[in-house]
Amino acid sequence: MFKNTKIIGALSIALALSPIGNLAYADATPLIGALSQNEEGVPSLAPLIEKAVPAVVNISVNGKKSLNQNALDIPDEFKFFFPEIQKERKFSALGSGVIINAEKGLVITNYHVVDGADDIKVTLHDGRVLKASVKGQDEQTDFALLELESPKNLTELKFADSDNLKVGDFAIAIGNPFGLGQTVTSGIISALGRSGLNIENYENFIQTDAAINSGNSGGALINLKGELIGINTAILGRSGGNIGIGFAIPSNMAHSIVDQLIANGKVSRGLLGITGTEVNEDLAKNFDYHSVNGAFVNEVLKDSAADKAGIKSGDILTSINGVKISNFGQLRAKIATLGAGAKVKIGIFRDGKEKEVEVTLDGDKGHTVASNSSNPLFEGATLSDNDGKGVLVSDVKDNSRAARYGLAKGDIITEANREKVNSMDDLNKILSKKNKFLALKINRKGMTVYLTSNY
Structure with missing residues:
Protein backbone atom coordinates (compact mmCIF):
# COMPACT_ATOMS: atom_id res chain seq x y z
CA MET A 1 0.00 0.00 0.00
CA PHE A 2 2.84 2.41 0.74
CA LYS A 3 5.07 3.45 -2.14
CA ASN A 4 7.41 6.26 -3.17
CA THR A 5 7.79 9.04 -0.61
CA LYS A 6 4.23 10.35 -0.46
CA ILE A 7 1.82 8.06 1.34
CA ILE A 8 -1.90 8.39 1.86
CA GLY A 9 -3.15 5.26 3.58
CA ALA A 10 -5.72 3.62 5.77
CA LEU A 11 -4.65 3.00 9.33
CA SER A 12 -5.50 -0.55 10.34
CA ILE A 13 -2.57 -2.90 10.92
CA ALA A 14 -2.31 -6.23 9.07
CA LEU A 15 -0.63 -8.58 11.54
CA ALA A 16 -0.29 -11.89 9.73
CA LEU A 17 -0.87 -13.50 6.38
CA SER A 18 -1.03 -17.26 6.17
CA PRO A 19 0.87 -19.19 3.49
CA ILE A 20 -0.94 -19.30 0.17
CA GLY A 21 -1.98 -22.91 0.72
CA ASN A 22 -4.29 -22.04 3.69
CA LEU A 23 -7.11 -20.94 3.22
CA ALA A 24 -31.37 7.06 18.14
CA TYR A 25 -29.00 6.90 21.03
CA ALA A 26 -29.48 6.23 24.71
CA ASP A 27 -28.89 9.12 27.09
CA ALA A 28 -25.21 9.48 27.84
CA THR A 29 -23.45 10.74 30.93
CA PRO A 30 -21.86 13.97 29.67
CA LEU A 31 -18.10 13.78 29.40
CA ILE A 32 -17.29 17.27 30.56
CA GLY A 33 -13.90 18.80 31.02
CA ALA A 34 -11.32 21.17 29.70
CA LEU A 35 -7.83 21.96 30.78
CA SER A 36 -7.97 21.03 34.50
CA GLN A 37 -5.36 20.79 37.21
CA ASN A 38 -3.89 17.64 38.67
CA GLU A 39 -3.37 16.99 42.38
CA GLU A 40 -0.24 19.14 42.33
CA GLY A 41 -2.07 22.07 40.79
CA VAL A 42 -0.41 21.66 37.38
CA PRO A 43 -2.58 22.15 34.25
CA SER A 44 -3.46 18.70 32.85
CA LEU A 45 -5.77 16.92 30.41
CA ALA A 46 -5.76 13.82 32.64
CA PRO A 47 -9.25 14.36 34.20
CA LEU A 48 -10.77 14.66 30.71
CA ILE A 49 -8.85 11.67 29.35
CA GLU A 50 -9.88 9.46 32.27
CA LYS A 51 -13.53 9.98 31.31
CA ALA A 52 -13.11 9.62 27.55
CA VAL A 53 -10.66 6.73 27.20
CA PRO A 54 -13.04 3.95 28.39
CA ALA A 55 -15.26 4.69 25.36
CA VAL A 56 -12.45 3.92 22.89
CA VAL A 57 -11.82 0.24 22.19
CA ASN A 58 -9.23 -1.94 20.47
CA ILE A 59 -10.50 -4.13 17.65
CA SER A 60 -8.88 -7.35 16.43
CA VAL A 61 -10.16 -9.26 13.41
CA ASN A 62 -9.50 -12.51 11.59
CA GLY A 63 -10.82 -13.43 8.20
CA LYS A 64 -10.15 -14.15 4.55
CA LYS A 65 -9.65 -11.84 1.61
CA SER A 66 -9.74 -12.63 -2.07
CA LEU A 67 -6.46 -12.40 -3.90
CA ASN A 68 -6.42 -10.12 -6.91
CA GLN A 69 -5.49 -12.67 -9.54
CA ASN A 70 -5.49 -9.96 -12.18
CA ALA A 71 -2.39 -8.61 -10.46
CA LEU A 72 -0.63 -11.87 -11.35
CA ASP A 73 -0.82 -10.88 -15.04
CA ILE A 74 -2.13 -14.29 -16.08
CA PRO A 75 -4.55 -14.05 -19.03
CA ASP A 76 -7.93 -15.69 -18.47
CA GLU A 77 -7.31 -18.35 -21.10
CA PHE A 78 -4.23 -19.60 -19.21
CA LYS A 79 -5.55 -19.55 -15.62
CA PHE A 80 -6.90 -23.08 -16.13
CA PHE A 81 -3.27 -24.29 -16.10
CA PHE A 82 -2.60 -22.81 -12.63
CA PRO A 83 -5.20 -24.46 -10.35
CA GLU A 84 -2.81 -24.37 -7.39
CA ILE A 85 -3.08 -20.59 -7.13
CA GLN A 86 -5.37 -19.91 -4.19
CA LYS A 87 -8.19 -17.38 -4.45
CA GLU A 88 -8.18 -16.44 -0.76
CA ARG A 89 -5.67 -15.69 1.94
CA LYS A 90 -6.19 -15.56 5.69
CA PHE A 91 -5.42 -12.35 7.50
CA SER A 92 -5.39 -10.77 10.94
CA ALA A 93 -5.55 -7.08 11.68
CA LEU A 94 -5.90 -4.52 14.44
CA GLY A 95 -7.73 -1.22 14.61
CA SER A 96 -9.71 0.99 16.95
CA GLY A 97 -13.34 1.85 17.57
CA VAL A 98 -15.61 4.17 19.57
CA ILE A 99 -18.61 3.20 21.70
CA ILE A 100 -21.47 5.55 20.81
CA ASN A 101 -24.32 3.69 22.56
CA ALA A 102 -23.47 1.99 25.86
CA GLU A 103 -26.89 0.42 26.40
CA LYS A 104 -27.05 -1.26 22.99
CA GLY A 105 -23.32 -1.88 22.65
CA LEU A 106 -22.91 0.06 19.39
CA VAL A 107 -19.38 0.76 18.21
CA ILE A 108 -18.28 2.74 15.16
CA THR A 109 -15.06 2.12 13.25
CA ASN A 110 -13.69 2.17 9.70
CA TYR A 111 -14.93 -0.23 7.03
CA HIS A 112 -11.37 -1.22 6.13
CA VAL A 113 -10.77 -2.38 9.73
CA VAL A 114 -13.45 -5.09 9.54
CA ASP A 115 -13.60 -5.69 5.77
CA GLY A 116 -13.62 -9.45 5.16
CA ALA A 117 -13.59 -10.29 8.88
CA ASP A 118 -15.10 -13.59 10.01
CA ASP A 119 -14.25 -13.03 13.67
CA ILE A 120 -14.28 -9.65 15.44
CA LYS A 121 -13.15 -9.18 19.03
CA VAL A 122 -13.33 -5.89 20.91
CA THR A 123 -11.06 -5.27 23.89
CA LEU A 124 -12.37 -2.71 26.38
CA HIS A 125 -10.27 -0.37 28.47
CA ASP A 126 -10.82 -2.52 31.57
CA GLY A 127 -9.46 -5.61 29.79
CA ARG A 128 -12.74 -7.33 28.96
CA VAL A 129 -12.94 -8.94 25.53
CA LEU A 130 -16.34 -9.03 23.79
CA LYS A 131 -17.38 -10.51 20.47
CA ALA A 132 -18.85 -8.15 17.91
CA SER A 133 -20.78 -8.41 14.67
CA VAL A 134 -21.20 -5.95 11.81
CA LYS A 135 -24.59 -4.24 12.08
CA GLY A 136 -24.08 -2.07 9.01
CA GLN A 137 -21.31 -0.74 6.79
CA ASP A 138 -20.65 1.70 3.99
CA GLU A 139 -17.54 1.09 1.90
CA GLN A 140 -17.65 4.39 0.03
CA THR A 141 -17.26 6.43 3.22
CA ASP A 142 -15.05 3.77 4.90
CA PHE A 143 -17.49 3.42 7.79
CA ALA A 144 -18.80 0.46 9.80
CA LEU A 145 -21.21 0.03 12.72
CA LEU A 146 -20.59 -2.89 15.09
CA GLU A 147 -22.80 -4.42 17.78
CA LEU A 148 -21.25 -5.98 20.89
CA GLU A 149 -22.51 -9.20 22.43
CA SER A 150 -23.84 -8.86 26.00
CA PRO A 151 -22.90 -5.20 26.56
CA LYS A 152 -22.63 -4.23 30.24
CA ASN A 153 -21.10 -1.31 32.14
CA LEU A 154 -19.88 0.53 29.05
CA THR A 155 -18.94 4.16 28.52
CA GLU A 156 -20.04 6.04 25.42
CA LEU A 157 -18.89 9.21 23.69
CA LYS A 158 -21.33 11.96 22.76
CA PHE A 159 -21.27 13.35 19.21
CA ALA A 160 -20.16 16.95 18.88
CA ASP A 161 -21.36 19.22 16.07
CA SER A 162 -18.38 19.11 13.70
CA ASP A 163 -19.82 22.02 11.69
CA ASN A 164 -18.79 24.23 14.61
CA LEU A 165 -15.10 23.29 14.36
CA LYS A 166 -12.54 25.96 13.55
CA VAL A 167 -8.98 25.66 12.36
CA GLY A 168 -6.87 26.02 15.49
CA ASP A 169 -9.28 24.21 17.83
CA PHE A 170 -7.56 21.72 20.12
CA ALA A 171 -7.98 18.04 19.24
CA ILE A 172 -7.11 14.80 21.06
CA ALA A 173 -6.65 11.46 19.27
CA ILE A 174 -7.23 8.17 21.10
CA GLY A 175 -6.54 4.79 19.52
CA ASN A 176 -4.44 1.65 19.26
CA PRO A 177 -1.36 2.57 17.17
CA PHE A 178 0.83 -0.34 16.07
CA GLY A 179 -1.11 -2.63 18.43
CA LEU A 180 0.50 -1.01 21.48
CA GLY A 181 -2.81 -0.49 23.27
CA GLN A 182 -4.66 2.70 23.99
CA THR A 183 -2.57 5.76 23.29
CA VAL A 184 -3.48 9.43 23.60
CA THR A 185 -1.98 12.26 21.53
CA SER A 186 -2.96 15.90 21.15
CA GLY A 187 -2.75 18.70 18.63
CA ILE A 188 -5.01 21.11 16.78
CA ILE A 189 -7.41 21.12 13.84
CA SER A 190 -5.07 21.93 10.94
CA ALA A 191 -7.68 22.18 8.15
CA LEU A 192 -11.31 21.36 7.37
CA GLY A 193 -13.12 20.03 4.32
CA ARG A 194 -10.14 18.16 2.88
CA SER A 195 -11.03 16.21 -0.27
CA GLY A 196 -9.43 14.99 -3.48
CA LEU A 197 -7.11 12.60 -1.59
CA ASN A 198 -8.54 9.46 -3.25
CA ILE A 199 -8.78 7.72 0.11
CA GLU A 200 -12.55 7.31 -0.06
CA ASN A 201 -15.25 7.94 -2.62
CA TYR A 202 -16.84 10.65 -0.45
CA GLU A 203 -14.29 12.85 1.29
CA ASN A 204 -14.79 15.73 3.72
CA PHE A 205 -11.93 15.19 6.13
CA ILE A 206 -10.81 16.98 9.25
CA GLN A 207 -7.03 17.37 9.11
CA THR A 208 -5.12 17.32 12.39
CA ASP A 209 -1.51 17.31 13.59
CA ALA A 210 -2.37 15.15 16.61
CA ALA A 211 -0.10 12.12 16.16
CA ILE A 212 -1.98 9.35 14.32
CA ASN A 213 -0.35 6.10 13.19
CA SER A 214 -1.23 2.70 11.75
CA GLY A 215 -3.75 1.03 14.03
CA ASN A 216 -5.52 4.29 14.90
CA SER A 217 -8.16 3.54 12.24
CA GLY A 218 -11.62 3.94 13.73
CA GLY A 219 -10.34 5.64 16.86
CA ALA A 220 -11.66 8.85 18.37
CA LEU A 221 -10.77 12.45 17.71
CA ILE A 222 -12.28 14.47 20.57
CA ASN A 223 -12.51 18.08 21.70
CA LEU A 224 -11.72 19.53 25.13
CA LYS A 225 -15.25 18.71 26.28
CA GLY A 226 -14.61 15.01 25.72
CA GLU A 227 -17.02 14.95 22.76
CA LEU A 228 -16.44 13.03 19.53
CA ILE A 229 -15.53 15.35 16.65
CA GLY A 230 -14.17 12.76 14.23
CA ILE A 231 -13.19 9.17 13.43
CA ASN A 232 -9.48 8.81 12.65
CA THR A 233 -9.10 7.25 9.22
CA ALA A 234 -5.90 7.94 7.28
CA ILE A 235 -2.47 9.53 7.31
CA LEU A 236 -0.13 11.25 4.93
CA GLY A 237 3.49 10.13 5.44
CA ARG A 238 6.66 8.90 3.86
CA SER A 239 6.73 5.45 5.42
CA GLY A 240 3.33 4.92 6.97
CA GLY A 241 4.30 6.77 10.15
CA ASN A 242 3.09 10.05 11.58
CA ILE A 243 4.45 13.31 10.16
CA GLY A 244 1.71 15.49 11.59
CA ILE A 245 -0.85 15.12 8.82
CA GLY A 246 -3.77 12.90 9.77
CA PHE A 247 -7.36 12.75 8.54
CA ALA A 248 -10.64 12.03 10.32
CA ILE A 249 -14.25 11.60 9.20
CA PRO A 250 -16.26 14.48 10.76
CA SER A 251 -18.68 13.53 13.52
CA ASN A 252 -21.70 14.98 11.69
CA MET A 253 -20.95 12.79 8.69
CA ALA A 254 -20.53 9.76 10.98
CA HIS A 255 -23.72 10.61 12.88
CA SER A 256 -25.77 10.77 9.66
CA ILE A 257 -24.40 7.42 8.45
CA VAL A 258 -25.11 5.78 11.82
CA ASP A 259 -28.70 7.03 11.79
CA GLN A 260 -29.25 5.59 8.29
CA LEU A 261 -27.60 2.26 9.10
CA ILE A 262 -29.73 1.85 12.22
CA ALA A 263 -32.96 2.87 10.48
CA ASN A 264 -32.51 1.15 7.10
CA GLY A 265 -29.48 -1.13 7.34
CA LYS A 266 -27.87 0.83 4.49
CA VAL A 267 -26.96 4.33 3.39
CA SER A 268 -29.26 6.00 0.86
CA ARG A 269 -27.17 8.63 -0.92
CA GLY A 270 -28.56 12.11 -1.27
CA LEU A 271 -28.30 13.59 -4.76
CA LEU A 272 -28.44 17.22 -5.79
CA GLY A 273 -28.35 16.60 -9.54
CA ILE A 274 -25.58 18.87 -10.76
CA THR A 275 -22.18 18.64 -12.38
CA GLY A 276 -19.59 21.10 -11.24
CA THR A 277 -16.03 22.05 -10.50
CA GLU A 278 -13.84 23.88 -8.02
CA VAL A 279 -13.75 27.66 -7.81
CA ASN A 280 -10.33 29.00 -8.77
CA GLU A 281 -9.00 32.54 -8.94
CA ASP A 282 -9.74 33.03 -12.64
CA LEU A 283 -13.29 31.69 -12.35
CA ALA A 284 -13.99 33.86 -9.29
CA LYS A 285 -12.71 36.97 -11.07
CA ASN A 286 -14.84 36.25 -14.13
CA PHE A 287 -18.00 35.95 -12.00
CA ASP A 288 -17.15 38.88 -9.67
CA TYR A 289 -16.95 36.46 -6.76
CA HIS A 290 -14.56 37.53 -4.01
CA SER A 291 -13.45 34.09 -2.79
CA VAL A 292 -12.11 30.75 -4.02
CA ASN A 293 -14.34 28.78 -1.63
CA GLY A 294 -17.48 27.08 -2.87
CA ALA A 295 -18.60 24.87 -5.75
CA PHE A 296 -19.26 26.09 -9.29
CA VAL A 297 -22.30 24.62 -11.07
CA ASN A 298 -21.55 23.60 -14.67
CA GLU A 299 -24.87 21.91 -15.35
CA VAL A 300 -28.18 21.24 -13.63
CA LEU A 301 -29.86 18.00 -14.63
CA LYS A 302 -33.47 18.29 -15.74
CA ASP A 303 -36.08 17.46 -13.06
CA SER A 304 -33.35 16.93 -10.45
CA ALA A 305 -33.53 18.22 -6.88
CA ALA A 306 -31.38 21.19 -7.85
CA ASP A 307 -33.56 21.97 -10.86
CA LYS A 308 -36.74 21.90 -8.78
CA ALA A 309 -35.14 24.23 -6.21
CA GLY A 310 -34.16 26.79 -8.83
CA ILE A 311 -30.40 26.24 -8.88
CA LYS A 312 -28.92 27.22 -12.25
CA SER A 313 -25.74 26.58 -14.19
CA GLY A 314 -23.28 29.38 -13.45
CA ASP A 315 -24.29 29.51 -9.78
CA ILE A 316 -21.63 29.22 -7.09
CA LEU A 317 -22.86 27.15 -4.15
CA THR A 318 -21.47 28.63 -0.96
CA SER A 319 -23.04 26.87 2.03
CA ILE A 320 -25.11 23.94 3.28
CA ASN A 321 -27.51 24.65 6.14
CA GLY A 322 -25.68 27.87 6.89
CA VAL A 323 -22.23 26.27 7.05
CA LYS A 324 -19.71 27.49 4.45
CA ILE A 325 -18.30 24.91 2.03
CA SER A 326 -14.72 24.99 0.79
CA ASN A 327 -14.86 22.99 -2.43
CA PHE A 328 -16.91 20.72 -4.69
CA GLY A 329 -15.62 17.56 -3.01
CA GLN A 330 -16.87 18.73 0.37
CA LEU A 331 -20.26 19.62 -1.13
CA ARG A 332 -20.50 16.19 -2.76
CA ALA A 333 -19.65 14.32 0.46
CA LYS A 334 -22.03 16.33 2.62
CA ILE A 335 -24.96 15.98 0.21
CA ALA A 336 -24.37 12.24 -0.22
CA THR A 337 -24.24 11.48 3.51
CA LEU A 338 -27.22 13.67 4.45
CA GLY A 339 -29.29 11.04 2.67
CA ALA A 340 -32.17 10.82 0.22
CA GLY A 341 -35.19 12.89 1.18
CA ALA A 342 -33.26 15.25 3.44
CA LYS A 343 -34.28 18.92 3.29
CA VAL A 344 -31.26 21.21 3.13
CA LYS A 345 -30.70 24.92 2.65
CA ILE A 346 -28.15 25.75 -0.04
CA GLY A 347 -26.44 29.14 -0.19
CA ILE A 348 -26.02 30.51 -3.72
CA PHE A 349 -23.96 33.34 -5.23
CA ARG A 350 -25.54 34.54 -8.49
CA ASP A 351 -25.04 37.78 -10.42
CA GLY A 352 -23.27 39.46 -7.54
CA LYS A 353 -25.97 38.59 -5.00
CA GLU A 354 -26.32 35.90 -2.36
CA LYS A 355 -29.50 33.94 -1.72
CA GLU A 356 -30.58 30.68 -0.09
CA VAL A 357 -32.88 27.97 -1.43
CA GLU A 358 -34.34 24.87 0.19
CA VAL A 359 -33.71 21.58 -1.59
CA THR A 360 -35.23 18.14 -1.00
CA LEU A 361 -32.49 15.71 -2.01
CA ASP A 362 -33.14 12.97 -4.54
CA GLY A 363 -32.25 9.33 -3.94
CA ASP A 364 -29.68 7.31 -5.88
CA LYS A 365 -32.18 5.32 -7.98
CA GLY A 366 -32.40 7.98 -10.63
CA HIS A 367 -29.58 9.64 -12.49
CA THR A 368 -26.21 9.57 -10.80
CA VAL A 369 -23.51 11.87 -12.07
CA ALA A 370 -19.89 10.75 -12.02
CA SER A 371 -18.57 14.21 -12.90
CA ASN A 372 -16.07 15.35 -10.28
CA SER A 373 -16.13 11.84 -8.83
CA SER A 374 -13.09 10.01 -7.51
CA ASN A 375 -12.11 9.33 -11.14
CA PRO A 376 -11.37 12.43 -13.24
CA LEU A 377 -11.80 10.50 -16.50
CA PHE A 378 -15.59 10.90 -16.13
Missing part, protein backbone atom coordinates in the same frame (compact mmCIF):
# COMPACT_ATOMS: atom_id res chain seq x y z
CA GLU A 379 -15.53 14.69 -15.97
CA GLY A 380 -18.12 15.91 -18.48
CA ALA A 381 -20.08 12.67 -18.61
CA THR A 382 -23.56 12.02 -17.23
CA LEU A 383 -24.15 8.44 -16.11
CA SER A 384 -27.25 6.58 -14.99
CA ASP A 385 -28.39 3.11 -14.01
CA ASN A 386 -29.50 0.93 -16.92
CA ASP A 387 -32.07 -1.38 -15.30
CA GLY A 388 -29.40 -3.63 -13.81
CA LYS A 389 -27.66 -4.09 -17.16
CA GLY A 390 -24.69 -1.81 -16.72
CA VAL A 391 -24.28 1.96 -16.57
CA LEU A 392 -25.60 4.16 -19.37
CA VAL A 393 -23.58 7.13 -20.60
CA SER A 394 -26.51 9.45 -21.30
CA ASP A 395 -24.44 12.48 -22.26
CA VAL A 396 -20.83 13.54 -22.90
CA LYS A 397 -19.82 17.17 -23.25
CA ASP A 398 -17.69 18.12 -26.25
CA ASN A 399 -13.97 18.50 -25.50
CA SER A 400 -14.46 17.25 -21.93
CA ARG A 401 -12.09 14.87 -20.16
CA ALA A 402 -14.63 12.07 -20.67
CA ALA A 403 -14.81 12.80 -24.42
CA ARG A 404 -11.02 12.73 -24.70
CA TYR A 405 -11.01 9.43 -22.82
CA GLY A 406 -13.27 8.06 -25.56
CA LEU A 407 -16.68 7.88 -23.90
CA ALA A 408 -19.65 8.54 -26.18
CA LYS A 409 -23.34 9.17 -25.64
CA GLY A 410 -25.23 5.85 -25.63
CA ASP A 411 -22.30 3.76 -24.36
CA ILE A 412 -23.18 1.10 -21.79
CA ILE A 413 -20.41 0.31 -19.29
CA THR A 414 -20.51 -3.40 -18.41
CA GLU A 415 -17.10 -3.92 -16.77
CA ALA A 416 -14.51 -1.76 -15.02
CA ASN A 417 -11.03 -3.10 -14.35
CA ARG A 418 -12.37 -6.57 -15.24
CA GLU A 419 -15.07 -6.41 -12.56
CA LYS A 420 -18.73 -6.74 -13.51
CA VAL A 421 -20.73 -3.50 -13.50
CA ASN A 422 -24.50 -3.86 -13.12
CA SER A 423 -25.25 -0.46 -11.61
CA MET A 424 -23.84 2.89 -10.53
CA ASP A 425 -23.19 1.42 -7.07
CA ASP A 426 -20.97 -1.25 -8.65
CA LEU A 427 -19.07 1.35 -10.67
CA ASN A 428 -18.63 3.68 -7.69
CA LYS A 429 -17.24 0.84 -5.56
CA ILE A 430 -14.65 0.03 -8.23
CA LEU A 431 -13.74 3.70 -8.66
CA SER A 432 -13.30 4.08 -4.89
CA LYS A 433 -10.37 1.66 -4.93
CA LYS A 434 -6.87 3.11 -4.88
CA ASN A 435 -6.06 2.49 -8.52
CA LYS A 436 -4.52 4.92 -11.02
CA PHE A 437 -5.54 2.88 -14.06
CA LEU A 438 -9.01 2.41 -15.49
CA ALA A 439 -10.10 -0.10 -18.14
CA LEU A 440 -13.75 -0.02 -19.20
CA LYS A 441 -15.57 -2.65 -21.21
CA ILE A 442 -18.31 -0.95 -23.18
CA ASN A 443 -21.25 -2.05 -25.28
CA ARG A 444 -21.42 0.51 -28.10
CA LYS A 445 -24.36 -0.14 -30.45
CA GLY A 446 -23.89 -3.90 -30.09
CA MET A 447 -20.09 -3.79 -30.48
CA THR A 448 -17.62 -4.37 -27.63
CA VAL A 449 -15.17 -1.53 -27.05
CA TYR A 450 -12.38 -1.27 -24.44
CA LEU A 451 -11.19 2.11 -23.14
CA THR A 452 -8.00 2.20 -21.04
CA SER A 453 -6.08 5.05 -19.45
CA ASN A 454 -3.85 6.06 -16.56
CA TYR A 455 -5.01 9.11 -14.61
